[in-house]
Amino acid sequence: MSELKKIPLRQEIASTQGPAKRSNPLANVFDDLVSFCRARSMFMLHYCTGCGAIELPPAMTSRFDMERLGIQPMVTPRQADILLITGYVSIKTLKRIILTYEQMAAPKYVIGICSCTVNGGMYWQSYATAKVLKDYLPVDIYIAGCMPRPEAVIEGLQDLMDDIKSGQGNSWKRYFENYDHYLGNQQKLFGEDWQTPTDIIAEARHYDLLTENTLGEHTALLEQHQRPLEALEMRLKVKEGS
Amino acid sequence: MNISHLILELVLMPIVAFVVGLFMVLMMRKIGARLQRRIGPPLLQPLYDIIKLYSKRTQISHGMIHEMGIIMAVGGYVAAETLLPVPGMSGLADKGGVVTLAYVLMIPSLGLALGVGQCANPNGSIGISRALTAMLAYDIPFILVVFGAAYVYGTTNLAEMIAIQQQQGVSSWGIMQMPLLALAGIMTLPAIMGKQPFEIYVAPAEIATGPMVEMGGKFMGGLFVMQCFQFYTAGVLYTTLFLGGGVYWITFLPKIFLVVAIPMSIAYMFPRYRTEDVLRLMWKWPVLVGIVGLAVAML
Numbered sequence: 177m178s179e180l181k182k183i184p185l186r187q188e189i190a191s192t193q194g195p196a197k198r199s200n201p202l203a204n205v206f207d208d209l210v211s212f213c214r215a216r217s218m219f220m221l222h223y224c225t226g227c228g229a230i231e232l233p234p235a236m237t238s239r240f241d242m243e244r245l246g247i248q249p250m251v252t253p254r255q256a257d258i259l260l261i262t263g264y265v266s267i268k269t270l271k272r273i274i275l276t277y278e279q280m281a282a283p284k285y286v287i288g289i290c291s292c293t294v295n296g297g298m299y300w301q302s303y304a305t306a307k308v309l310k311d312y313l314p315v316d317i318y319i320a321g322c323m324p325r326p327e328a329v330i331e332g333l334q335d336l337m338d339d340i341k342s343g344q345g346n347s348w349k350r351y352f353e354n355y356d357h358y359l360g361n362q363q364k365l366f367g368e369d370w371q372t373p374t375d376i377i378a379e380a381r382h383y384d385l386l387t388e389n390t391l392g393e394h395t396a397l398l399e400q401h402q403r404p405l406e407a408l409e410m411r412l413k414v415k416e417g418s
Numbered sequence: 419m420n421i422s423h424l425i426l427e428l429v430l431m432p433i434v435a436f437v438v439g440l441f442m443v444l445m446m447r448k449i450g451a452r453l454q455r456r457i458g459p460p461l462l463q464p465l466y467d468i469i470k471l472y473s474k475r476t477q478i479s480h481g482m483i484h485e486m487g488i489i490m491a492v493g494g495y496v497a498a499e500t501l502l503p504v505p506g507m508s509g510l511a512d513k514g515g516v517v518t519l520a521y522v523l524m525i526p527s528l529g530l531a532l533g534v535g536q537c538a539n540p541n542g543s544i545g546i547s548r549a550l551t552a553m554l555a556y557d558i559p560f561i562l563v564v565f566g567a568a569y570v571y572g573t574t575n576l577a578e579m580i581a582i583q584q585q586q587g588v589s590s591w592g593i594m595q596m597p598l599l600a601l602a603g604i605m606t607l608p609a610i611m612g613k614q615p616f617e618i619y620v621a622p623a624e625i626a627t628g629p630m631v632e633m634g635g636k637f638m639g640g641l642f643v644m645q646c647f648q649f650y651t652a653g654v655l656y657t658t659l660f661l662g663g664g665v666y667w668i669t670f671l672p673k674i675f676l677v678v679a680i681p682m683s684i685a686y687m688f689p690r691y692r693t694e695d696v697l698r699l700m701w702k703w704p705v706l707v708g709i710v711g712l713a714v715a716m717l
Binding site for chain 2: 241255257280
């Protein structure tokens with residue numbers, strides 16, 4: 177038991193210590209207001225993997241009612257703030273998760289629900305399962321359990337709210353700051369020619385989050401294989417002879 | 419009226435509309451929650467949502483027309499608010515009248531169509547084509563009701579309509595003078611407000627919220643603001659035509675909230691109609707009731 181207590185509950189990372197206070201007091205008030213509203217209004221993406229998804233309907237509907245905390249489901253990544261990963265992540269699913277995550281608008285938060293996202297859970301020996309979610313995406317909160325009950329899910333969401341309110345929920349910045357690390361892990365699973373439609377490096381430059389860890393050997397590999405995106409050809413295909 | 423007073427009213431009227439509209443959105447969500455035996459969102463939830471959406475770091479724009487479309491959608495309603503007389507403020511109401519208002523109320527849908535068109539998302543295109551078809555469906559009974567009422571009052575001036583209804587108390591209200599037109603109006607209201615059973619153009623599970631599919635951040639925020647204006651406009655217009663308008667805010671506010679609460683209460687009990695069924699339903703029943711009502715009023 178004493179061993180357990182030594183494990184830190186929260187992994188402290190230098191870049192997530194909350195934003196530095198601005199010198200203008202009015203700007204500080206504005207920042208506080210914005211982070212308060214961000215915490216009180218979270219749209220979660222209606223995209224669920226694995227078995228934990230079954231715990232979300234009771235959490236949303238009359239028994240536990242997430243809407244009183246300002247959490248409501250949204251259907252496209254453009255509109256959403258939270259990405260819930262509610263169960264085991266197969267390698268095929270992980271591709272879709274990464275595509276979805278990169279399309280979401282910052283600030284965005286990832287919540288890993290169920291033990292499968294923490295360490296693979298009962299799929300530990302599976303060859304087709306991505307075990308540790310935080311190797312591929314920055315995760316804000318893990319809610320462990322197999323499966324966690326709606327009370328635990330809501331508790332976890334409230335922890336995330338507290339983090340956002342105090343300006344700590346900045347894991348989305350980590351994805352830009354350490355893109356090389358995340359991309360390397362993704363390439364290990366999906367192969368060298370893995371690429372997504374979103375230009376993460378340009379976005380990192382846009383947000384002024386380009387660090388020495390953003391670029392590296394893996395992004396160099398990406399550049400070798402990267403094909404420019406082409407618009408889909410708009411054409412009606414008529415079968416010959418019909 | 420001097421010019422500074424007019425400018426003050428033109429600034430104040432959309433702001434008042436926005437604040438009242440926020441509470442109408444809250445009422446909608448509360449009614450939905452209560453019908454589903456939930457507690458529902460806190461008092462300022464609509465405001466939190468809008469501030470959050472405007473403060474997103476990523477604002478994905480698909481081009482100039484995308485941005486202009488949202489401005490048109492919100493701006494159309496801002497213009498409409500200045501044409502709607504409310505207690506203490508009449509703005510441009512006595513210069514515009516219902517003809518201008520009916521024109522201006524079409525701008526938001528068209529602006530949204532422009533904006534969605536540039537997103538080039540197939541779901542958005544399906545959604546907006548359904549939305550414009552729905553507009554075609556409800557505009558016929560809407561125009562019939564509005565101009566029927568204008569015929570009965572003998573004026574297109576909304577401020578004069580209120581004055582006529584205020585002269586002889588409740589018995590001179592539009593709902594007593596032309597009950598069939600009022601009925602047609604209340605049948606059209608859910609479609610104007612885009613609520614169930616006429617919200618197939620949103621259809622979150624099937625076409626991913628249709629027109630809103632590519633909207634994130636401030637674009638979505640603009641649409642949330644537009645929704646506030648939309649509810650307010652529908653409530654105020656109906657109250658002005660049929661429920662005696664408003665002289666004091668204390669009697670005016672319950673009326674507009676009541677009008678908006680009716681479609682919201684029935685919304686959560688219905689699934690959706692398909693687009694062609696919306697068209698068939700709208701062109702059959704409200705139009706029929708409206709024409710009979712107009713004939714009765716003309717006799």
